[in-house]
Amino acid sequence: MNNSIHKGLSYARRMYLPRTVGLGIGFFSVAAAVYPSHPPAWVWALMLFHGYGWPHVAYQLARFSSQPYQAERRTLIYDSLAGGFWAGAMGFNPLPTVTALSMMAMNNIAAGGPRLFVLGCIAQLAGSAVGYWILTPVLFPDVTQIQIYACLPMLVIYPLAIGLVCYRVAVQLSRSKKALEKLSTTDSLTGLMNHGAWKDLLTVEFNNCQTLNRQNSVALIDIDHFKSINDTYGHIIGDNVLKQLGGALTASLRETDLAGRYGGDEFCVILPDTTLAQAGEILERLRRTVHEHTHSALPNLKLSLSIGIAAYGPHLTDAGMWLHEADMALYDAKSTGRNRVTSAQPGVKTALMVR
Structure with missing residues (x-):
């Protein structure tokens, strides 16, 4: 049980960096796309919380959960649901929508494989319907120059964060593999070859x-x-x-x-x-x-x-x-x-x- 909790917390820590970076820079692309429709103040407050508060809350939810791995998997679905909501809120503006949803899809498939990718896509669709139904923005608005610039950090920085996490996992796996190989060839009592x-x-x-x-x-x-x-x-x-x-x-x-x-x-x-x-x-x-x-x-x-x-x-x-x-x-x-x-x-x- 303790080993399972340790692995779950390790998984949550790995996801903390890409979530913090992705939502932090994703705020700007969503804000640039939503701004022309002049949404109410609660939308801006929700957007700020999602971009800069939610990553820390999500990590604490996993940290204090009796099953941190399952808690983190649920959080990834919530991320997809929220991403879909903002896609609907900006009227499915092509560039910011594709940028945000594709980055989340990449995160899901890197974190949980095809199954989490499919569940994330379903959550994105549900969130998109809710966001569009609540705010009813203009559908498929033209992409502005500011929106293009706002999406660039997401397209450049977020893949680097995902790559860094994957690199760390690969290094850890390599170390674990070497340790297992050594154990399989070493006599436990003397430390010599078996x-x-x-x-x-x-x-x-x-x-x-x-x-x-x-x-x-x-x-x-x-x-x-x-x-x-x-x-x-x-x-x-x-x-x-x-x-x-x-x-x-x-x-x-x-x-x-x-x-x-x-x-x-x-x-x-x-x-x-x-x-x-x-x-x-x-x-x-x-x-x-x-x-x-x-x-x-x-x-x-x-x-x-x-x-x-x-x-x-x-x-x-x-x-x-x-x-x-x-x-x-x-x-x-x-x-x-x-x-x-x-x-x-x-x-x-x-x-x-x-x-």
């Missing part, structure tokens, strides 16, 4: 290696005895350990390296333009950093990493085979004592073991 996003990048890097003959390495990282950490200290500490490793990866790796959380306590890294030896040096530094780190709240908790690395080679047929080599190197690291970095031997086939 499994799916990292696997997609692995395929891209594999294809680049094939076409560009690049040197590239991939690594799988596993926290040793992570289950016992959860069992001994609890899952909150376990989550904290995962966050710390995510931070250590970000701090220790190069800007070009692509780190992700593969799943559970396993992490993954792509190291572009890196030989097996270079990758080994980078990840050995990471292993030492993590192993030497002391947890402030739990000084007895010591972490260690087992890391398997595989370099790209022409013997690889797909990204899955490349990842499998890194997985086998990781298994070797774990089976030979853990807390070490092991490099895959290209072309050596190893049976897949369950860890």
Whole structure:
């Protein structure tokens, strides 16, 4: 409910600018068209209120409504009804009438699409009949030079206001889209790439290696005895350990390296333009950093990493085979004592073991 109210108020705020600008400058085109018929004082008072008071009243109606979105939609219909009234009041003077009603129609279709456009047109017709019936002006009077000049601000400034609002909406949508894309590719706990996003990048890097003959390495990282950490200290500490490793990866790796959380306590890294030896040096530094780190709240908790690395080679047929080599190197690291970095031997086939 609160989210709905927030969206409704945001919608009302977006409409506030074009309504204020449109009615403020529209006053002059209507006044220039109505003046020759010498209307009574109440018409001028109503015209002034509609041009300079109604935008603020309309916004307050939406602001204090329990359903601001619906209140603003009703206000847009009232705008069309009032626009039609002034068209009838000036005897359907061609230029001011077309200018005012077309600008309102543009506003309606920008704010609510075809449905609001149709409802607005119906309201304009009803308002036109009422305005003409009450004031009975001369029908279709000649357009004067003053009326032409009075319509120019509406034709120039109001479309700019609508364009500004649409631009702001487009910018906000673009930001929201980027935020959603980031959420869909980011692991919420560590802030690294999630499994799916990292696997997609692995395929891209594999294809680049094939076409560009690049040197590239991939690594799988596993926290040793992570289950016992959860069992001994609890899952909150376990989550904290995962966050710390995510931070250590970000701090220790190069800007070009692509780190992700593969799943559970396993992490993954792509190291572009890196030989097996270079990758080994980078990840050995990471292993030492993590192993030497002391947890402030739990000084007895010591972490260690087992890391398997595989370099790209022409013997690889797909990204899955490349990842499998890194997985086998990781298994070797774990089976030979853990807390070490092991490099895959290209072309050596190893049976897949369950860890």
